[in-house]
Amino acid sequence: MEQPLSLTRNTAGLPTGRLGVWWLIASEVVIFGGLIVSYLMFRVAHQEWADQSAHTNTWAGAFNTLVLLTSSLSAVLAHQAAQAGNGKKAARFLRFTVLGGSVFLVVKAIEWTTEINAGLTISSGMFWSFYYTATGLHGLHVLAGMVVMLFVAADAAKNKNLHRVENAGIYWHFVDLVWIFLFPLLYIAK
Amino acid sequence: MAGNNPPEATHASHPNYVKIWGVLVVLLIASVAGPMIASATMSGHVKTAFVLITAFGIALVKAYLVAVNFMHVRVEPKIVMFIVAVMLGCMVLLWAGVAPDVQRHQGVNWDNISAKEEIKRALSAGAKHAGDGKAHEGAAH
Amino acid sequence: MSTTAETAIPVEHVHQEGFVRKYLWSTDHKMIAKQYLMTGLVMAILGGYAAYVFRMQVAYPGTKVPGWGLVTATDYNALVTNHGSIMIFWVAMPLLMAAFGNFLIPLMVGADDMAFPKLNRLSFQIFLVSALVLVASWFVQGGGYGGSWTSYPPLSAKAEYNLTPLAAPLWLIAVALEIVAFLLGGINFVVTAMNNRTKGMGLLDIPIIVWMIVVASVLFMASVGPLVAGAVMLLFDQLLGTGFYDPAKGGDPVLWQHLFWFFGHPEVYIVLLPAMGIVAEVITVFARKKLFAYKTVIYTAAGVGVLSLFVWAHHQFVAGIDPRMANIFSITTMLISIPVAEMLFVYIATLYGGSITFPVPMLWALSFMAEFLLGGVTGIYLGAVGTDVYFHDTFFVLAHFHYTFFPIAIIAVFAGITYWFPKMFGRMMNETFGKVHFWGTVISFNFIFIPLFMLGVRGDHRRIYDYTRFPDQMQPGMQGLREFATIAMLVLLAFQFIFVANFFYSMFKGPKAAKNPWKANTLEWDTASPPPHGNFPEGFPAVYRGPYEYSSPNRSDDYWPQSAPS
Numbered sequence: 001m002e003q004p005l006s007l008t009r010n011t012a013g014l015p016t017g018r019l020g021v022w023w024l025i026a027s028e029v030v031i032f033g034g035l036i037v038s039y040l041m042f043r044v045a046h047q048e049w050a051d052q053s054a055h056t057n058t059w060a061g062a063f064n065t066l067v068l069l070t071s072s073l074s075a076v077l078a079h080q081a082a083q084a085g086n087g088k089k090a091a092r093f094l095r096f097t098v099l100g101g102s103v104f105l106v107v108k109a110i111e112w113t114t115e116i117n118a119g120l121t122i123s124s125g126m127f128w129s130f131y132y133t134a135t136g137l138h139g140l141h142v143l144a145g146m147v148v149m150l151f152v153a154a155d156a157a158k159n160k161n162l163h164r165v166e167n168a169g170i171y172w173h174f175v176d177l178v179w180i181f182l183f184p185l186l187y188i189a190k
Numbered sequence: 191m192a193g194n195n196p197p198e199a200t201h202a203s204h205p206n207y208v209k210i211w212g213v214l215v216v217l218l219i220a221s222v223a224g225p226m227i228a229s230a231t232m233s234g235h236v237k238t239a240f241v242l243i244t245a246f247g248i249a250l251v252k253a254y255l256v257a258v259n260f261m262h263v264r265v266e267p268k269i270v271m272f273i274v275a276v277m278l279g280c281m282v283l284l285w286a287g288v289a290p291d292v293q294r295h296q297g298v299n300w301d302n303i304s305a306k307e308e309i310k311r312a313l314s315a316g317a318k319h320a321g322d323g324k325a326h327e328g329a330a331h
Numbered sequence: 332m333s334t335t336a337e338t339a340i341p342v343e344h345v346h347q348e349g350f351v352r353k354y355l356w357s358t359d360h361k362m363i364a365k366q367y368l369m370t371g372l373v374m375a376i377l378g379g380y381a382a383y384v385f386r387m388q389v390a391y392p393g394t395k396v397p398g399w400g401l402v403t404a405t406d407y408n409a410l411v412t413n414h415g416s417i418m419i420f421w422v423a424m425p426l427l428m429a430a431f432g433n434f435l436i437p438l439m440v441g442a443d444d445m446a447f448p449k450l451n452r453l454s455f456q457i458f459l460v461s462a463l464v465l466v467a468s469w470f471v472q473g474g475g476y477g478g479s480w481t482s483y484p485p486l487s488a489k490a491e492y493n494l495t496p497l498a499a500p501l502w503l504i505a506v507a508l509e510i511v512a513f514l515l516g517g518i519n520f521v522v523t524a525m526n527n528r529t530k531g532m533g534l535l536d537i538p539i540i541v542w543m544i545v546v547a548s549v550l551f552m553a554s555v556g557p558l559v560a561g562a563v564m565l566l567f568d569q570l571l572g573t574g575f576y577d578p579a580k581g582g583d584p585v586l587w588q589h590l591f592w593f594f595g596h597p598e599v600y601i602v603l604l605p606a607m608g609i610v611a612e613v614i615t616v617f618a619r620k621k622l623f624a625y626k627t628v629i630y631t632a633a634g635v636g637v638l639s640l641f642v643w644a645h646h647q648f649v650a651g652i653d654p655r656m657a658n659i660f661s662i663t664t665m666l667i668s669i670p671v672a673e674m675l676f677v678y679i680a681t682l683y684g685g686s687i688t689f690p691v692p693m694l695w696a697l698s699f700m701a702e703f704l705l706g707g708v709t710g711i712y713l714g715a716v717g718t719d720v721y722f723h724d725t726f727f728v729l730a731h732f733h734y735t736f737f738p739i740a741i742i743a744v745f746a747g748i749t750y751w752f753p754k755m756f757g758r759m760m761n762e763t764f765g766k767v768h769f770w771g772t773v774i775s776f777n778f779i780f781i782p783l784f785m786l787g788v789r790g791d792h793r794r795i796y797d798y799t800r801f802p803d804q805m806q807p808g809m810q811g812l813r814e815f816a817t818i819a820m821l822v823l824l825a826f827q828f829i830f831v832a833n834f835f836y837s838m839f840k841g842p843k844a845a846k847n848p849w850k851a852n853t854l855e856w857d858t859a860s861p862p863p864h865g866n867f868p869e870g871f872p873a874v875y876r877g878p879y880e881y882s883s884p885n886r887s888d889d890y891w892p893q894s895a896p897s
Contacts, residue, residue: 003448004442004443004444004445004446004448004527005443005871006437006441006442006443006444006446006523006527006529006871007446007527009442009526009527009528009529010526011525011526011527011528011532012267012269012525012526013267013269014266014267014270014526016446016447016522016526016527018266019446019522019525019526020446020447020450020518020519020522022266022270022273022274023273023517023518023521023522023552024518025274026273026274026276026277026552026553027277027514027517027518027552027555027556028556029274029277029278029281029556030277030280030281030552030553030554030555030556030557031556031557031559031560032556032560033277033278033280033281033284033556033557034281034284034556034557034558034559034560034561034590035557035560035563035564036281037281037284037285037288037557038292038557038560038561038564038575038586038590040285041285041288041289041292041293041586042292042293042581042582042583044293045292045293045294045295045305046305046309046312046581047309047313048308048309048312048313048581051312051313052312058222062218062222065218066215066218069211069214069215069218070211072211072256072260073207073208073210073211073260075260076207076259076260077207080204080207083204122567122571122572122573123571123572123573123574125312125581126573126574126575126580126581126582129564129567129573129574129575133563133564133567133573137560137563169260170261173256173257173260173261174261176256176260177253177256177257180249180252180253180256181249181253183221183249184221184245184246184248184249188221188222188225188241188244188245189225189241189242189245189246269525276553277552277553277556280553280554280556280640283640283641284557284589284593287589287593287643287644287656287660288586288589288590288593290652290653290655290656291583291585291586291589291651291652291653291656292583292585292586292589297653298653298654298655299654300651300653302578302583304578304579305578305581305583308578308579308580308581309581312581
């Protein structure tokens with residue numbers, strides 16, 4: 001299927017793909033925003049959550065933040081390489097980002113397993129309901145970002161569609177941003 | 191808005207990404223260490239304030255660094271900033287409209303009895319098996 | 332990238348496609364628009380059927396309804412719930428936003444397709460799946476979902492209240508999928524209109540309908556997010572035993588109402604704006620007059636969009652919300668009637684002094700303005716806290732929002748279909764049948780809902796399925812009005828068969844349409860009817876002026892296409 005010719009236009013001043021990613025992010029901001037606003041209101045109203053949230057593993061959360069920050073770094077380095085026209089290098093960086101995403105999910109899975117084994121499930125309290133909902137929704141976005149990155153990397157390795165490297169990267173940074181806020185909300189402010 | 195720049199003309203120069211990453215990691219360490227120092231050395235409102243500032247203040251700085259340096263919002267056309275700002279504004283609006291009902295458990299002529307009972311129940315249940323001493327003070331109220 | 336470079340590249344036509352590729356897997360925006368159109372119309376039939384069954388039950392309680400049988404209380408709940416959900420999510424949205432948006436935006440901005448054709452296809456496929464999940468939910472054990480389209484917990488969260496344990500999560504999943512489909516569609520609409528405009532088309536040369544669909548898409552994206560999060564939370568309440576909305580577990584049912592109406596009220600304007608856009612296109616063409624105050628309409632539409640985010644809690648005046656907040660929301664609700672009224676005045680000013688003719692699309696457009704006005708005026712009573720407390724959950728509320736939604740989702744859609752039918756299918760519709768259908772529909776519509784206003788004022792409660800079970804609530808004369816409204820509805824439904832016949836007959840046997848049968852200015856009339864793959868085979872048109880230059884004194888023709896070099 002050939003691309004529409006009108007795709008080559010950019011009357012708004014930025015490439016169509018990137019504009020699309022920004023709108024996607026805009027619609028995600030309100031999805032996570034709705035969840036976080038709900039969480040915050042309950043958090044302020046329920047001091048008993050302090051007991052529940054004391055059981056989250058700050059070290060696992062901090063390690064995962066480090067992993068995501070590092071994967072964001074390699075995503076932006078991939079963009080730099082792609083702009084220099086080096087598709088192979090961009091693909092390597094992207095795959096490193098995907099590796100970071102996998103480490104993140106593995107750590108998350110171990111956390112969940114430990115917590116569930118300790119009897120802290122999604123229905124053992126409102127804090128835990130929010131904890132599993134928010135991290136689960138975020139995890140799905142990490143997974144989606146990884147899948148997209150793999151496709152983009154496969155293309156980039158053949159020096160095809162290099163502009164997509166940046167678009168996938170912007171999305172990945174957004175997922176990183178959400179985690180930057182979820183981390184203090186769920187792990188630090190106890 | 192109606193410029194016809196070639197798509198790749200915008201971000202010509204790249205900042206030193208590794209350096210920015212280093213700053214982010216330092217901030218991360220500070221945001222973990224801050225609350226720990228606070229709970230070891232402070233108490234009461236000072237501690238709460240310190241925890242909130244280190245946790246969320248640093249999160250805001252980190253978010254700013256990622257948005258500006260990794261997502262390049264500064265060199266994007268203004269419309270991008272505008273779109274995201276509008277969406278964030280909607281969230282503030284949502285909070286402002288809902289908080290009077292959900293963030294409080296009593297108001298003019300109303301009283302959320304079941305929520306208060308649940309808090310009482312959960313607090314006494316939590317006190318029973320609260321092995322770590324830091325349980326009660328962290329929340330904002 | 333310049334337009335000359337674009338036209339130099341030959342448009343390739345690889346168009347010997349099989350059935351699946353053409354009708355189910357197409358990325359052509361025109362085919363996707365038709366898919367949305369057909370799915371929306373089929374869902375409208377299902378929604379109309381549900382209305383038929385429960386109105387028969389209200390008018391003749393306890394008798395067997397032809398085509399259904401005995402209506403039980405659970406049936407009644409399921410029918411009402413699904414009627415509401417279908418008409419909003421699976422009729423108004425796909426028809427007004429997706430069908431017209433997909434068909435018109437690329438043509439009107441002079442592009443060969445949407446910005447993201449594959450995303451567009453995915454959006455329709457997700458939408459189709461959502462419709463199928465909804466239909467499937469009627470056949471699971473316990474029957475269709477009976478928690479009302481607003482789905483308030485605890486009614487929606489607990490199976491022992493809504494009595495439909497299986498259909499409740501299915502309904503929620505269907506709605507969530509539908510929202511995802513329209514988020515993808517909305518991104519596509521906005522990006523196409525922002526980035527893919529043809530040479531010469533500045534922001535103030537874009538036809539109003541495109542502006543309206545873009546504003547509505549942005550409004551949708553800005554308001555629906557919290558509901559997506561809220562729907563996930565409700566699903567977990569239903570399936571996993573969480574207590575987000577359960578006070579006994581520390582949750583709060585009012586939170587759902589807020590999350591729902593934070594989207595639910597802007598939704599009214601999300602479908603209103605495209606309807607207003609259709610009316611703007613139609614009245615300018617058939618009054619042969621320039622749109623009065625083009626810029627004002629755009630600013631007003633944006634103003635309506637912003638204000639509509641500030642009014643949601645007027646649905647919750649009796650829900651125990653903070654009374655001070657109720658006052659604020661009451662004021663914002665009154666305020667939003669100003670820009671909406673302004674738009675209607677602008678349209679009336681457009682008509683003033685025009686050379687008006689009355690073909691079918693114009694009749695629909697004019698009746699939209701009249702009927703929607705009634706819907707807006709009756710909303711004043713409901714926006715004021717004092718009266719709303721008494722009118723809440725009566726048939727007055729129901730009649731009010733049908734006076735807004737029927738003009739939006741039915742009347743404006745008919746205006747759009749009859750106006751763009753030649754462009755969509757390359758043939759003209761029959762005018763006589765169109766006029767019979769128009770008068771039959773509009774007159775019987777008023778005969779349905781004016782009695783319901785009267786019933787509502789007398790306190791008729793909209794959720795009681797059989798008043799004979801509540802003899803103390805029965806007042807003399809009320810059953811007669813219920814029967815009258817139901818008979819009017821039967822008449823209205825009967826007239827729709829004329830439309831269906833006209834639609835399909837004209838699609839295959841109607842007289843062939845010329846390029847520009849209405850002598851309109853916008854770019855879609857610049858290419859063949861129906862447009863071929865790639866839309867503009869002779870090269871993309873350039874734009875030289877605004878879309879509403881009718882009866883210009885500088886020109887002998889009374890229209891001046893946007894693409895005509897002066």
